Amino acid sequence: MALAIFDLDNTLLAGDSDYLWGQFLAAEGLVDAEEYANENVRFYRDYHAGTLDIDAFLRFSLRPLRDHPRATLEALRARFVAELIEPIMLPAARTLIEGHRAAGDTLLIITATNAFVTAPIANRFGIEHLIATLPAEENGRFTGETAGVPSFRDGKVTRLQDWLAVHRQDLAGSSFYSDSHNDLPLLERVEHPIAVDPDPRLRETAAARHWPIISLRN
Template identity: 55%
Template sequence: MNLALFDLDNTLLAGDSDFEWAQFLIGQGALDGEIHAAQNEKFYEQYKAGTLDIYEFLDFQLKPLARHSRAQLDAWHQEFMARNIRPIMTDQARAKVQEHLQRGDLVLLVTATNAFVTGPIAREFGIHHLIATIPEQRDGQFTGGVRGTPSFQDGKITRVEDWLEAQGLNWGSFADSWFYSDSRNDLPLLEKVSRPVAVDPDPILKAEAERRGWPVISLR
């Protein structure tokens, strides 16, 4: 059995679901456009630069979930999928996921973006196992906080290993393990697998992949 791990934003998606979700909420009038758009852009630039404080960002990202009922959020998410996400799900990305699924590989989506935003996206790709940052809930409503270790940088390794352990598995259970990512932030997990793949990579990851002889591909 083989393991195939996929990052989501700017890897399987030709865009960033975190950024798109905030822009969608601004368009719904659920967030102050001027203030939130500037903050959203600031955090996105920090992420690309590898300087993001994940807890500061999650405080910003998750608080809007606590301001609205789950029913309203779910209704918005359906519209968000149609307007913002399906148009950036490329045929090449869908085909790459299907390639691993049809071979019988164990396929996981591993993303720093929260599970509320990314769960339906994983299902749309046909991926049944999701490792994402978990928004805290109480009585069925989001609190605005985060539960457990964020799935970011080294945290992705922690979360993947915890998930594998819960299935009675470890890295040695697999003949080969892939991780597909675009971002320098994912170097720790890329170094952990036997077959790292840089997908439409940022300049730092592209240079590192070329130095190490990792495959560099495009799914755009």
């Protein structure tokens, strides 16, 4: 079975779940709305510019998980997914996923967004395997730190290699769908890299390397 790998934000979703989660927390009063909104925008711009300090971003984005009880967070997450995520789950993304499922491929989402936010989203797509940045936990609460390597840029390659070893799979026949130039390290590793509604830098690279460029939005 070949491996079909999907980025999540702005690929299968018509938006960024991490950014939207921050907006949701601000709207619910769990974080200082003005401060959080400003930092959220700054990090989002850095991500698109390719200058994101992933460690600084994770300290920022995981802080609300540290500061609130797990039960409160889980209740908010359920509303977040229903209200903000389900409306941006692209129908064409579902069709793409189901095509790979019908072909017998192993389906995997790999995302830099943390696993607390993304696990229920992967479930909504019916995808069992998820590689996401892992928030560290202690005594049933999040610590605000990261467990292991964040699945960002080269970290996606590292985390995928670990996953392949555990599941005794390889990249023969593999595909990876992504919108972002930040995913070039992994796009260059798979047999079939596909640019999905790509940012300008990825579009330019994909065109130069004759990679397929597709849209799940149009």
